[in-house]
Amino acid sequence: MSAEKITGVVLAGGMGRRMGGVDKGLVELDGKPMAAHVLARLAPQVDELMINANQNTEAYAAFGHPVFGDDIPDFAGPLAGLHAALVRASHPLVVTAPCDSPFLPADLVARLATALHAKAADLAVAKTFDQAHPVFALCRRTLADHLHAFLAGGGRKIDRWYGSLNIVEVPFDDEEAAFRNINTRDELSAAASGTLSGGRD
Numbered sequence: 001m002s003a004e005k006i007t008g009v010v011l012a013g014g015m016g017r018r019m020g021g022v023d024k025g026l027v028e029l030d031g032k033p034m035a036a037h038v039l040a041r042l043a044p045q046v047d048e049l050m051i052n053a054n055q056n057t058e059a060y061a062a063f064g065h066p067v068f069g070d071d072i073p074d075f076a077g078p079l080a081g082l083h084a085a086l087v088r089a090s091h092p093l094v095v096t097a098p099c100d101s102p103f104l105p106a107d108l109v110a111r112l113a114t115a116l117h118a119k120a121a122d123l124a125v126a127k128t129f130d131q132a133h134p135v136f137a138l139c140r141r142t143l144a145d146h147l148h149a150f151l152a153g154g155g156r157k158i159d160r161w162y163g164s165l166n167i168v169e170v171p172f173d174d175e176e177a178a179f180r181n182i183n184t185r186d187e188l189s190a191a192a193s194g195t196l197s198g199g200r201d
Helices: 034-045 057-061 078-088 108-118 141-152 158-162 173-179 185-192
Strands: 006-012 048-053 093-098 123-128 131-140 167-171
Touching: 006 034, 006 078, 006 108, 034 048, 034 093, 034 108, 048 057, 048 078, 078 093, 078 131, 078 141, 078 158, 093 108, 108 123, 108 131, 108 167, 123 173, 131 141, 131 158
Parallel strands: 006 048, 006 093, 123 167
Antiparallel strands: 093 131, 123 131
């Protein structure tokens, strides 16, 4: 793995429509907001940690990390959060994780970084079997202008932007359960009872 430093970003900028319009990152799991679980798992893997949030910014600021909103208006999706992160990151590499995936792998960043450098790729994205997980990605900060142009042209679909880059998909078949996200109240209940996490904590 390269010695390049990495900025970690928790993406909490969505509207939580499938959970009734609540801010998913602040919904509690086992007595802590989901975003707190994500931050705790990501923090040891990065050199800097930030949060992308478009609402409840004071609540997110209480976690002790810089908070910023999208520069593209109207909840334009995870690419808008990534763009805002690339503009603000202090380090050459930026890794993202969503606020509703509290079981993310403890070796996520190391494995993404190893593959990124081995393939000299623009971006490394996690994959389990035939399922890509596009919001679990490590990319180069130098992509900021390229992404801005894509967004300015009306682009919003993450797969379409990835398709314009030199990417490497990184298999995490051994940690499939770690990528389960929580979109609904039923999934939250399953996670609280231990049936969602696959035994990882």
